[in-house]
Amino acid sequence: MTNVINKAIYTLWDAKEGGVRMSEMHNLQNLQFQSHDMLAKYQLDRLKLLIDHARKNSPWYREKFSALGLTLDDFNSVKDLEKLPVTTKLDIRNNGDAFIADGVDKSTLVTAKTGGSTGVSLNLYFDQDCQKLRNGAQGFADNLAGWQPGDKIAALWGNPPVAVTVKQKLRSILLERTKYLDTMDLNPETMGEFAREWQAFKPDVLFGHAHSIYIFAKYLLAENIKLSSPKGIVATSMMLLEHERKVIKQAFNAEVTNRYGCEEVGLIACECEQHNGMHINTPHIVLECVDDNDNHVPFGTSGKLVITDLNNFAMPLIRYRIEDVGILTDRQCQCGRALPLLEKLEGRVADFLKKLDGGLVGGVSLVERTLTKIPGLEQMQLIQEQLDKIIINRVKGQDFNQETDKELLKEMHIVFGDAVDININDIEEMTQEASGKYRFSICKV
Secondary structure (H helix, E strand, C coil): CHHHHHHHHHHHHHHHCCCHHHHHHHHHHHHCCCCHHHHHHHHHHHHHHHHHHHHHHCHHHHHHHHHHCCCHHHCCCHHHHHHCCCECHHHHHHHHHHHCCCCCCHHHCEEEECCCCCCCCCEEEECHHHHHHHHHHHHHHHHHCCCCCCCCEEEEECCCCCCCCHHHHHHHHHHHCEEEEEHHHCCHHHHHHHHHHHHHHCCCEEEEEHHHHHHHHHHHHHCCCCCCCCCEEEEECCCCCHHHHHHHHHHHCCCEEEEEEECCCEEEEEECCCCCCEEECCCCEEEEEECCCCCECCCCCEEEEEEEECCCCCCCCCCEEEEEEEEEECCCCCCCCCCCEEEEEEEEHHHEEECCCCCEEEHHHHHHHHHHHCCCEEEEEEEEEECCEEEEEEEECCCCCCCHHHHHHHHHHHHHCCCCEEEEEECCCCCCCCCCCCCCEEECC
């Protein structure tokens, strides 16, 4: 009964703010089971609106379209986006104001800032309508994980928000109903206190950084603490490794829903109840997978992800290279949704380590494989300082023995060759970034 009341409060609050969030959430729920052709037409219609707007109003794209002699008539499918150059992070950092549409007062826009983990931090801008549409997409993704408006949330998040204004405090009490565990301070004391709060609060949903949820799950299992099971668990903000998924599911007796998004465009893709690939948010974005020459790669082939944001008319982003690597597929999900699938997210460009012969190694995948293959490893981070030098920050597991590090070095030399200097640092725990996230693989070459 309490959740019904809170859902009603949530709906009324959203209606007071224009109702866009709930309306768009229902729109996406209706679109997901439409035909593939209908969904493709919906996406293309929105893409053409954005392109027409950008070529007329964004100084950056106006110049690009003019230089290439392109008009709206040149775009009759999403594949025609290949006619345009890719937009890079450096393009935005060095020419930020040129992306903002004519007549838009930048001081009225919502601001987002990326963390710069790939070497370039950015300031991004979008208007209130874009923000509300993104919130609607978040609500849609929440629903895929069993999360309903008005539900109580347990959140593992770095630097959790603090309500300051009266409106923020009211929203926190009436709508968000969230208990936070600050991932910047994960230790047995804080996790124990959060577990006690959990039992009294009984959250409906667990939400947070994938690896932070994993650390909390490991603590619960080690201490034999059994909490009330949430309806769903949403892991986001960083890659969810499969062995972590298993541990989280065991600790909470609930399914884990993997989600992929970013500050620049909001929701990109999210798992459904099948947990077999992530459905792409095609009503809001166009997601491409390209090679080093920015040409499309075949389905099932790893490539760099490029995104066009169909919501942001204040600061259009067309063919924006997100600096992530993934695999698209034409496989259809058994759930019956028409939304296409992102088969796999392989990590950031900066997560890929380099071999002496010029080859690349998916650092996150290597960490995951090593953790599951070699006994005695709890956590691990790879840092490539130089082409021929790799540092392994290693946390010992309970079954650590004198063979663990020998096997670890052997595995790494098989991958990188004997000429590469590999050193192991024994650490108590992995360090976090300022956002509270963890990075399993860092290439400085």
